[in-house]
Each structure stands twice: as C-alpha cells, then as structure tokens.
Amino acid sequence: MPSDTDVPTSLAVVTGPLPSSQAGAVRTLQDDATRHDGVSPLSEQPLLWLSDDQAPVVHLLATDPTAEDDAGLVGYAQLDVGSSTTVRAELVVAPAHRRHGVARVLLARAAQEAGRVPGRRLQVWAHGDLPAARATAEATGMVVVRELWRMALDLTEHPPAAPRLPQGVEVRPFVPGQDEEAWRRVNARAFAYHPEQGRMTSADLRAREAEPWFDPAGFLLAERDGRLLGSVWTKVHPAGTAPDGAPGEEVGEIYVVGVDPHAQGLGMGRALTSLGLAHLRDRGLRTVILYTGAENTVAVHTYERAGFVRTAVDVMFGPPAAGSPPHGTPVVQVEGADTTSPRDGVTMST
Numbered sequence: 410m411p412s413d414t415d416v417p418t419s420l421a422v423v424t425g426p427l428p429s430s431q432a433g434a435v436r437t438l439q440d441d442a443t444r445h446d447g448v449s450p451l452s453e454q455p456l457l458w459l460s461d462d463q464a465p466v467v468h469l470l471a472t473d474p475t476a477e478d479d480a481g482l483v484g485y486a487q488l489d490v491g492s493s494t495t496v497r498a499e500l501v502v503a504p505a506h507r508r509h510g511v512a513r514v515l516l517a518r519a520a521q522e523a524g525r526v527p528g529r530r531l532q533v534w535a536h537g538d539l540p541a542a543r544a545t546a547e548a549t550g551m552v553v554v555r556e557l558w559r560m561a562l563d564l565t566e567h568p569p570a571a572p573r574l575p576q577g578v579e580v581r582p583f584v585p586g587q588d589e590e591a592w593r594r595v596n597a598r599a600f601a602y603h604p605e606q607g608r609m610t611s612a613d614l615r616a617r618e619a620e621p622w623f624d625p626a627g628f629l630l631a632e633r634d635g636r637l638l639g640s641v642w643t644k645v646h647p648a649g650t651a652p653d654g655a656p657g658e659e660v661g662e663i664y665v666v667g668v669d670p671h672a673q674g675l676g677m678g679r680a681l682t683s684l685g686l687a688h689l690r691d692r693g694l695r696t697v698i699l700y701t702g703a704e705n706t707v708a709v710h711t712y713e714r715a716g717f718v719r720t721a722v723d724v725m726f727g728p729p730a731a732g733s734p735p736h737g738t739p740v741v742q743v744e745g746a747d748t749t750s751p752r753d754g755v756t757m758s759t
Contacts, residue, residue, distance in 0.1 A: 418484070418514040422522075423468040431470065432459040434482040442501045448537035448721075450501035455487040457616045465491030469500075469518055471511050484511040488522055496523035497725075498533045512545050532727040546726040555725035556703040560717035561653040562686075565695055567716025569686035574631065575675045578638065580684060583628035589614055591637045592630070599639070599667035622646070627688050631681060639668035639677045641685035645692065653720050654696050661689030663699040682715075 427435065436456065443449045458464035471484030486500035498519050502511045516533070523531040532554060535542035546552070574580070583592065589611060596609055617623055627643040644662040646652075651660030663685050668677045689697050699717065701708045 418509070418511050419472045419474040420514055420518055421470045421472070422518065423470065424466075426460045426462045426464070427468055429460070431468075431482075435459055435470075435485050438482050438485055438501055438503055442504060445504040446537065446539060448539070450536055451485075451487070451499050452534070452536065454613075455499050457613070458487065461612060461616065463610065463612045465489060467522055469515050471502075471515060473506065483509075484515055486515040486519055488519055490522065493526055493529065495530050495532055498531065499536075500533065507541070513549070516545075516549055530728055532725050534723060534725050536723045538722045538724045542724075542726075550728070551726035552729040553724045554727035557723040557725075558701050558703050558709070558719045559652060559721040559723070560699055560701060560712050561720045562697045562712075562715065562717045563695060564686065564690045564697060569683045569690060570679075570715075572680040572683040572687070573676055574680050575633070575672075575677065577633045578631050578677075579633070580629050580631050583625045583630055583640070583642075585618055585625055588630060588637075592640060595637050595639070595669045596665075596667050598670055601670075627685075627692075629681070629684055629688065631677060637669070638672040638675075639666070639681055641666045641681035643685045643689055645689070645694065651696075651698075653698055658696065659692075659694055661692065661694040661697040663697065679711075 423431070426432075435451075436459075439449065439451050439456070455466075458466050459468075467488040467490055469484075469486040469488070470482060472481070473483050482503070483506040484500065484502045486498055489497045496519065500512065500515050500519075502515075516531075519533070520531050523529045533546075533551065535546070593609065593611060593614060600609075622644055624643075624645065627645070629641050629643075630637055631639045641663065642665040644664040646654070646660045646662065648654070648657045648659050651658065654660035663682060666678055666681050666685070668681070686697060698720070699712065700723075701712060703709070703722075
C-alpha cells in the first residue's frame with residue numbers, strides 16, 4: 410500500500426477473470442515493486458485469483474492518461490468482495506509513478522465498492538509495514554486494525570521435538586485426486602470462524618496443487634480408522650525467492666495446520682507442527698518460517714518456545730471504528746494457538 414500525492418489517473422474496473430495480457434501486466438508490476446521495495450506487495454491468493462472465474466473479486470487497474478504512448482499499468486488493486494461485512498484489499502503502485510495520486514485513486518474506488526453494501530468496511534493489507542504505507546493510511550484516515558508477524562526458525566539450532574500422536578493415529582502423505590474433498594471438509598470445520606480460510610473452495614485447492622512448489626510428500630494427513638483428523642501442509646520457497654533465507658538458500662514454511670474440532674484437545678496441533686518441521690529438516694532445509702497474529706499471545710509464546718523469532722511485520726489498515734474485529738486471521742492451529750499467513754498461506758492474503 411504505497412504512499413503518493415497527486416496527478417490524473419485513468420481507472421478500469423473489472424469483474425471476473427482478467428484477460429491474460431492484463432494478468433501478465435499485474436505480475437510484471439508486482440515484480441517491479443518487489444525489486445524496488447524488497448517485499449512483495451501482493452500475496453499468493455490475489456495472484457491466484459487474477460484469472461480465476463470463480464473468485465469473489467473486483468480488479469482495479471490504473472493507467473496514466475497523460476502518456477503519449479502505451480504507458481502500461483501504473484497501479485492495481487484487488488478487492489475481495491465475498492463478505493457482506495468487509496472488503497479486504499491489496500494494492501500496488503509502480504515505483505516510477507508513486508507520489509502521483511495513484512494509490513489515492515485506487516483507495517477511493519475501493520471505498521466506493523465497499524460502500525455498495527451499507528455498513529461494509531474496507532480493510533487494506535500493507536506488506537512489510539513500510540513508512541510510505543503508513544503515510545498513505547494516515548492521509549486517508551485509516552488506522553492499523555491487524556498486525557501479522559512473520560517468524561523464522563533455524564532448524565540447526567532448534568531441531569523439532571519428537572511428535573506425540575494420539576493412540577491409533579497414523580500419518581500419510583496427501584494423495585492428489587483422492588483426498589481433496591475430505592481435506593476440504595475438515596478444513597471448513599477447523600476454520601468455520603475464519604472469513605477466508607473457512608470458505609476455501611475446491612478450485613482454490615486445485616490452484617495450489619498446480620503451483621510449481623506443491624509437493625504432496627510435504628502435505629501430511631493424520632487419520633484414525635480411516636477418518637481424517639487433521640493435517641500439516643508445508644511449502645518450500647525456491648532459493649532467491651524466500652524471506653529470511655541466506656542467498657541461494659531454499660526456505661521451508663509451515664503453510665497450514667488444521668485440526669478437526671472433534672479431535673482438538675489431543676495434542677494434534679503440536680504433533681502435526683513437529684511432523685511438518687521434521688519433514689522440512691529431512692529435506693535438508695535450515696530455515697523455516699510461519700505467520701502469526703501479533704495479538705495471539707498463546708501462538709507467539711508457543712513458537713518462541715520452539716525457537717521462532719519475529720523477522721517481519723505486515724499490517725492491515727481500516728477505519729477507526731469501535732467494535733472493529735480483533736487483530737489477526739487464524740490459520741495454523743496448535744492446540745488453542747493460531748497463526749496466520751495472509752502473504753503465502755491459504756488465508757487468501759486479504
């Protein structure tokens with residue numbers, strides 16, 4: 410959520426999937442901003458939703474009308490309009506076109522879209538908590554309503570604890586084409602309270618299975634008598650793309666841990682997290698990351714005891730209204746502790 414100040418901007422509003430040329434332009438804009446800022450302005454879910462005809466989103470595409478030639482895309486925002494109470498947005502402005510009013514135009518139209526439903530709020534993720542984003546938020550009257558921490562662990566200094574699985578529980582890898590619906594049903598129950606993760610669709614899951622990073626060997630299911638009780642899903646970031654890793658180093662991530670409510674209280678969350686860490690260690694990885702809501706002190710303390718330390722912060726800005734929702738968007742459950750992953754996890758990132 411970059412900061413800027415004034416100049417004319419043309420805005421196109423698109424519902425439904427973007428044509429491939431526009432989706433490609435958004436990805437190019439994302440790459441340029443990432444190189445400039447050192448942090449990705451758009452998280453995984455918005456990028457997956459660029460061409461998804463089932464995605465509940467509105468696309469805002471800003472161009473420079475004063476350019477004599479095709480100046481291309483100078484700003485983009487994606488609005489998740491799947492909720493009747495909140496529109497969650499992520500946006501990016503081209504580095505060369507900042508301080509020209511682009512962000513303000515995008516935010517004004519985003520607020521207009523949110524206002525189509527009376528009482529619906531606009532909330533905007535700002536990845537990296539950059540000073541420019543803080544300035545833009547202040548100028549538009551928005552305040553921090555959520556704070557998300559990225560935490561990292563060095564497995565050579567803090568090896569995973571031996572998992573303690575309940576009696577009769579067996580663990581096996583996810584089988585594509587077989588386990589999707591069973592996993593999705595448990596995921597929906599585990600995150601019934603969650604406005605994004607709990608409504609993950611089959612298309613959302615298949616989109617991740619199609620990603621180059623997807624590895625069923627790192628997607629572990631815990632079952633008893635053939636019934637799925639929970640799972641841990643890990644991810645490996647390629648060298649050169651991963652946060653918190655040394656140059657040339659692959660970095661692992663505890664992507665999602667979910668436990669069926671009927672199986673909570675058995676220590677499944679901690680056991681599954683240990684299994685995920687052990688899998689990443691056995692892959693030869695040294696660094697593992699995860700995301701957690703700053704307000705979730707139980708989760709923070711759980712991960713700090715395991716050796717995780719905070720390495721980065723994302724913030725969500727919203728209106729300064731009484732009764733705003735609590736900080737954080739739970740994704741990983743560890744027996745009452747939650748973490749979130751709006752940037753890379755299945756929380757849809759908004």
